[in-house]
Amino acid sequence: MTSPGPLQGVRVVDLTAMVMGPYCTQIMADMGADVIKIEPPQGDNTRYISVGPAPGLSGVFVNVNRGKRSVVLDLRTDAGRDALRALIGTADVFIHSMRAKAVDKLGFSYDEVAAINPNIIYTNCYGYGRRGPEADRPAYDDTIQAECGIPAVQEQLTGEANYVGTIMADKVAGLTALYATMMALFHRERTGQGQEVEVPMFETMASFMLVEHANGAMFDPPLGPAVYPRTVAPNRRPYETKDGHIAALIYNDKHWNAFIEAVQPTWNSDLYATLERRARQIDTVYGLVAQTLKERTTDEWLKLFNELEIPAAPIRTPDALFDDPHLAAVGLFETVQTPHGPVRFPGVPTWFSRTPGHVRGPAPELGADTAAVLHELGPTTTDAESAAGSG
Template structure:
């Protein structure tokens, strides 16, 4: 696999892989961030104005906002104005050294610039070329702009939130971007696996709407999958209004007293006044899950959070204390396993959320900070690409 020997290869499962990354915001960059953590050399290509995520959240200096710094960590960075032929030629030279080309531009836009799949394959025949789109090119919504909020709306998230809360609402995380990013990651890796076995590259398309529709319909398809449908397309337990953290005397606790083993243990230990044979089996409780949640809610009000945690943990019932996202940085478990990785940057130390997967032979790690705009232009566009310039020039004649 292509990797210029002037760049030190890390010890990760993707070490030796070179990725040309023309993605922006979160969908594509999240996929390539994981590739970088796993050892790939990811070269992020940005326009002169930079990726929008440089500016949408705060950071120690302008242009290095928190989201940008996180999803672009460990990448190389070049700035190219692809409206200029000289910069397009520089990108062609980089492509000639690459294993993966991934972008999040609209299909017509990337084609106008001369970097559609056929054009890129002409430079590097075995390349894996991944398109990150909002909607498939095969459907009527091809080239329609897409953002996390609009995709959440179209795949049904606000609808099911409304079934739970009485009013439609988004979930408080950019779920569509991140789920689609994970799809882009595994799809690219599968194409690379095919190339490893056959030597054959290919084009891959990953779309936010289709990814999130698949994601939502795992459980929410429910009885709507059958002909004729047996239920509406939602999973009733997930949208039950009483499904929420239980309020205690002094806070809240999350607990799932769901299967028969956990239910019987809870009833025997707590002996709530409403316990009866009508709740004896999972099937019985599932038919009246809202009532069950309501009765449990009344019971949880009788003790403190810590008292409930002590009781539930002794019974091996899944439970957790509610914590904020700020508290994750002080979480005992995460700190015990060394989850956070501190990296020195020009802007000072950054404490990154680390790699959530573990490999016994080729562990991933945060390779370094996110690039400043165009920081690697000199090295990558002169030293690295000069060796392939004659071949590219010859092909263009």
């Protein structure tokens, strides 16, 4: 784990909290960036939302803030704002997750930050884009899931409106903030020009949901509703077997023909002979397959599907991922020693031949790096205690 990573030398001043922004900057840290997490005196709320080995180090916080440095600044004070301005002068990226009016009130709008550092990449992580009527509304994962149609789609699928069981909006928006920031950095490498980037959760998730669900609604005149029928078919669910459940997708014609030849179900007919025909009656197809898969055990079906190269998998829990032999073989998990004991992180899922990333270290204690980071800025009139609001 000696690679400096592809983002070595990039300094990120990170004013994000919760998950969307911190997930973005966590990946930057894994890839070698120096991520300086600016926290208020009470810390990021995510420090306190789940179990952890010590107060202020919840599992969620520890995972999305690993490898960063924590600097406490009270931005309500002149000393705190002065310290942040000094840091901005050394940074490549400034990223925040405050609403526009809040960051403007503090004096750190794009124009004000660019006046300090014209080449900086300034990334806004918002709930809603500033050019729309909802610009100042607060947003969280649940509300954005609701607005972009996830509970409505779940209702079509299961008969009951529900969120999906993961904070999808936060994570998708975090990944979007990452690629948008990287694109802006790439442009700067070519031209020397900094710029402002905006990543709103609602617009991001609307685009994400409509990748497949736009479907017939994209056309003028519309050719159908905004829904991709396969994903909301009531029979699209893990298949019941003799002794459990299995996930399988017998989808394209190659897989379908191999399955029909091997299993020889009684319902084989021209009605389902092609992907186009199956797609028009996909729920019926799922139902027929479901009845057939009840006839054998999960292991029997997995063996057959593997032989036929049909995508299939057993149903597992998130806990099982920690013991998955494939993930172990590729080295996804990295154990990091911390003052509170070892932490087994789900590490970097990507692979680079020359500059691989890795978990750079544990998540920081609140304000652990305030004095050291401010000292790096050189002689100033701002000391750590006054900047943090404790002096």
